[in-house]
Amino acid sequence: MTDDEPQPDRLRHDYSPWLFWTEADEEARERQLRHQRELGRRAGYTIGERCFVSGLASVQNEELRLGRWTSVAAGAHLTGSLRTGSECTMNAYTVIRGTVELGNSVRIGAHTSLLGFNHTFSDPDIEVHRQPLTSLGIRVGDDVWIGSHVVVLDGVTIGDRAVVAAGAVVTRDVPAGAVVGGNPAKVIKWRVPQLAPSASARTDDLADAVAEFADTARAQAEEILARCFEPSLGGGLFVDRPGAAPTVRAQCDAIEIADLLLGRAPGQLPAAEQVERLRSWQDPKTGMVGELLPDGNQRLPGDGLFDPDAAYHVLSVGYALELLDSAFPSPVHVVAEAGPDRLIEGLEEQRWETNAWNAGHWADVLGTAVHWNRKVGHPGRPGAAEAVFGWLLTHVDPMTGMWGSARPEDGLLQIVNGFYRVSRGTFAQFGLPVPYPERVIDTVLTHSRDVRFVRPDRQNACNILDIAHPLWLTRQSGHRDDEIVQLAGGLLRDALGHWTDRLGFGFRAPHPATVGDPATTPGLQGTEMWLAVIWLLADLVGVSEALEYRPRGVHRPIPAP
Structure with missing residues (x-):
C-alpha cells in the first residue's frame, strides 16, 4: 500500500457492526470468532450464529444470550442478564443493565440506556448506594426501534412493532404498534393504526x-x-x-x-x-x-x-x-x-x-x-x-x-x-x-x-x-x-x-x-x-x-x- 492509497478504517465494523459479515475479510472474521469463543467460555453465555461483539464493548453480564445475527457495537456497556432474539442491534455506547429481554429485530440507537434495575432510597439516614437494589426487568417485543438518547426505566414493557422517538424517557409500558416520545414518553401516533385502541375503549379505561x-x-x-x-x-x-x-x-x-x-x-x-x-x-x-x-x-x-x-x-x-x-x-x-x-x-x-x-x-x-x-x-x-x-x-x-x-x-x-x-x-x-x-x-x-x-x-x-x-x-x-x-x-x-x-x-x-x-x-x-x-x-x-x-x-x- 502506497502513501497515496486510502488507509483502511480499522474501527469501521466496531461502530457499524451490521456491515461486518458482508464486508470483513477472513482475518477479521477469525479474530471476531476467537473473541466470541473467549466470551462463550464464561458461564451463562451463548452467542448465536453470525453475531458480532465489538472488542471495544464492555461485556460484564452474569447471563448473556445473543440470538443469531445480533450485534453489539463499540462503547456498549452490558451488565446483568441480557437475552435477545435474532437480528438485534445495540449501537455505539448503548447501556443495557439489569434484567433485559429483547425480541427479534430490535434496533437500539446510540447513547440509549435500558436500565432493568433501580436503587431504593426508603431510609433517608442510609446512603442510597448502601440500600438494596430492586429489579422488575425490561421486556421489548419484536420489530421495535428505540432511537438515540432514549432512557427506558425498570419495569417497562415495550410492545411489538413499537417505535420510541429519540430522547424519550420511558417510564410506563408502550403499547404494541405505538410511536411514543417525550419525557415522560406518551403515545404521539400509531405506527400500526389498527392496533390503536378505539375511542370507546380509551373512554372505558378512563371511566x-x-x-x-x-x-x-x-x-x-x-x-x-x-x-x-x-x-x-x-x-x-x-x-x-x-x-x-x-x-x-x-x-x-x-x-x-x-x-x-x-x-x-x-x-x-x-x-x-x-x-x-x-x-x-x-x-x-x-x-x-x-x-x-x-x-x-x-x-x-x-x-x-x-x-x-x-x-x-x-x-x-x-x-x-x-x-x-x-x-x-x-x-x-x-x-x-x-x-x-x-x-x-x-x-x-x-x-x-x-x-x-x-x-x-x-x-x-x-x-x-x-x-x-x-x-x-x-x-x-x-x-x-x-x-x-x-x-x-x-x-x-x-x-x-x-x-x-x-x-x-x-x-x-x-x-x-x-x-x-x-x-x-x-x-x-x-x-x-x-x-x-x-x-x-x-x-x-x-x-x-x-x-x-x-x-x-x-x-x-x-x-x-x-x-x-x-x-x-x-x-x-x-x-x-x-x-x-x-x-x-x-x-x-x-x-x-x-x-x-x-x-x-x-x-x-x-x-x-x-x-x-x-x-x-x-x-x-x-x-x-x-x-x-x-x-x-x-x-x-x-x-x-x-x-x-x-x-x-x-x-x-x-x-x-
Missing part, C-alpha cells in the same frame, strides 16, 4: 380509573378530614395540613371536600355550629371576612375594595355557607354601596399587563360579591353590575379572548390563569357567554404545550384548573374538540396519579424531583382543588358520571342558581 379513584377518595375522606382538625383551637378548627395555622379557607375547604365525597357537612362539628361560626365571621361594616390569627381569633378586614387578606373569603365562605343551606347574614357592603364609577376605577387600577392573575382574582371577587348581594336582596347601585360587564367586554383582547398580555418570563400563564378568575366570577357565574370562545380555546391549547407548567412533575392544582375550566366553559363551540379531549385525557391520568393514599392531594404534584417542597404535602386546599380539576377533565372526556360527584361550591361548573 374505570376515575371510578376506582372516587371509591378510594370516598373511603378515605373521613380520615383526611380528621387529620386536619385541631379540636384545641378556638373550639375546634381545621388547618390545611397538620402543624399549619388555622385559616378561614381551611374551614371552607373541609366543607367542600365533605360535600363532594360524603354528601354532608364534616362530622367534626355539628353543621349548625359550622354555619353559625362562618356567619359570625362576616364584618357587619364591610361585609368582608377577615383572616384568622394563629390562635384562632379573627382580624377585622380593611375598608374598601378589597382587603387582599380577606378577598378570597367572599368566595370560600359564601360557597361553604351555600353548601350548608345558608348564606351571609349581610350583603358585601363595599360592593353594594359602590357605584359604576367606583367599580370601573377598581378594574382599571389592576395590573392587567403584568399581573393578570391577581387582576382576574379581583374581578372574580367583585362578580361573586354582586351574586351574593343579589341573593340577599341587595342588587347594588343602579348600573353597577352592568358597568363591570361592559368594561370587561370592551377590554378583552380579540386575538386571545383574554385580558392582559403574555410575558417573556412565563408566557401565557398569567393571562390564562387570569381568564379563569375573571370568567368564573362573572360570565360563568351569571350564565353569560364569554367573548371570543374560539380564541380562548386557541390560547389555552397553546399554553397547554408549555412544559414549564404542564409537565407532570411541574403541575399544580391552580395551573391545571386554569386550563380545564376555560376549555369546559367554551366546550359548546366544538372548536378543536378532538385536541381538547386528548389533552383532557392525558391531564386526567396525570391528576389521578397525584393522589397520596390516606392523605389526599398536595397543591403541587408529588415527584422525586420535588421532595421537600411544602406545596407537595397533602392538605385540604390541594384536595379540594384537584377533586374539582378531576371532575372538569373527566367531563371534557365524557366520563364524569363515573365519579358520582360534581363540584357545587367555589369550583362549580354550572351558573349560580
Whole structure:
C-alpha cells in the first residue's frame, strides 16, 4: 500500500457492526470468532450464529444470550442478564443493565440506556448506594426501534412493532404498534393504526380509573378530614395540613371536600355550629371576612375594595355557607354601596399587563360579591353590575379572548390563569357567554404545550384548573374538540396519579424531583382543588358520571342558581 492509497478504517465494523459479515475479510472474521469463543467460555453465555461483539464493548453480564445475527457495537456497556432474539442491534455506547429481554429485530440507537434495575432510597439516614437494589426487568417485543438518547426505566414493557422517538424517557409500558416520545414518553401516533385502541375503549379505561379513584377518595375522606382538625383551637378548627395555622379557607375547604365525597357537612362539628361560626365571621361594616390569627381569633378586614387578606373569603365562605343551606347574614357592603364609577376605577387600577392573575382574582371577587348581594336582596347601585360587564367586554383582547398580555418570563400563564378568575366570577357565574370562545380555546391549547407548567412533575392544582375550566366553559363551540379531549385525557391520568393514599392531594404534584417542597404535602386546599380539576377533565372526556360527584361550591361548573 502506497502513501497515496486510502488507509483502511480499522474501527469501521466496531461502530457499524451490521456491515461486518458482508464486508470483513477472513482475518477479521477469525479474530471476531476467537473473541466470541473467549466470551462463550464464561458461564451463562451463548452467542448465536453470525453475531458480532465489538472488542471495544464492555461485556460484564452474569447471563448473556445473543440470538443469531445480533450485534453489539463499540462503547456498549452490558451488565446483568441480557437475552435477545435474532437480528438485534445495540449501537455505539448503548447501556443495557439489569434484567433485559429483547425480541427479534430490535434496533437500539446510540447513547440509549435500558436500565432493568433501580436503587431504593426508603431510609433517608442510609446512603442510597448502601440500600438494596430492586429489579422488575425490561421486556421489548419484536420489530421495535428505540432511537438515540432514549432512557427506558425498570419495569417497562415495550410492545411489538413499537417505535420510541429519540430522547424519550420511558417510564410506563408502550403499547404494541405505538410511536411514543417525550419525557415522560406518551403515545404521539400509531405506527400500526389498527392496533390503536378505539375511542370507546380509551373512554372505558378512563371511566374505570376515575371510578376506582372516587371509591378510594370516598373511603378515605373521613380520615383526611380528621387529620386536619385541631379540636384545641378556638373550639375546634381545621388547618390545611397538620402543624399549619388555622385559616378561614381551611374551614371552607373541609366543607367542600365533605360535600363532594360524603354528601354532608364534616362530622367534626355539628353543621349548625359550622354555619353559625362562618356567619359570625362576616364584618357587619364591610361585609368582608377577615383572616384568622394563629390562635384562632379573627382580624377585622380593611375598608374598601378589597382587603387582599380577606378577598378570597367572599368566595370560600359564601360557597361553604351555600353548601350548608345558608348564606351571609349581610350583603358585601363595599360592593353594594359602590357605584359604576367606583367599580370601573377598581378594574382599571389592576395590573392587567403584568399581573393578570391577581387582576382576574379581583374581578372574580367583585362578580361573586354582586351574586351574593343579589341573593340577599341587595342588587347594588343602579348600573353597577352592568358597568363591570361592559368594561370587561370592551377590554378583552380579540386575538386571545383574554385580558392582559403574555410575558417573556412565563408566557401565557398569567393571562390564562387570569381568564379563569375573571370568567368564573362573572360570565360563568351569571350564565353569560364569554367573548371570543374560539380564541380562548386557541390560547389555552397553546399554553397547554408549555412544559414549564404542564409537565407532570411541574403541575399544580391552580395551573391545571386554569386550563380545564376555560376549555369546559367554551366546550359548546366544538372548536378543536378532538385536541381538547386528548389533552383532557392525558391531564386526567396525570391528576389521578397525584393522589397520596390516606392523605389526599398536595397543591403541587408529588415527584422525586420535588421532595421537600411544602406545596407537595397533602392538605385540604390541594384536595379540594384537584377533586374539582378531576371532575372538569373527566367531563371534557365524557366520563364524569363515573365519579358520582360534581363540584357545587367555589369550583362549580354550572351558573349560580
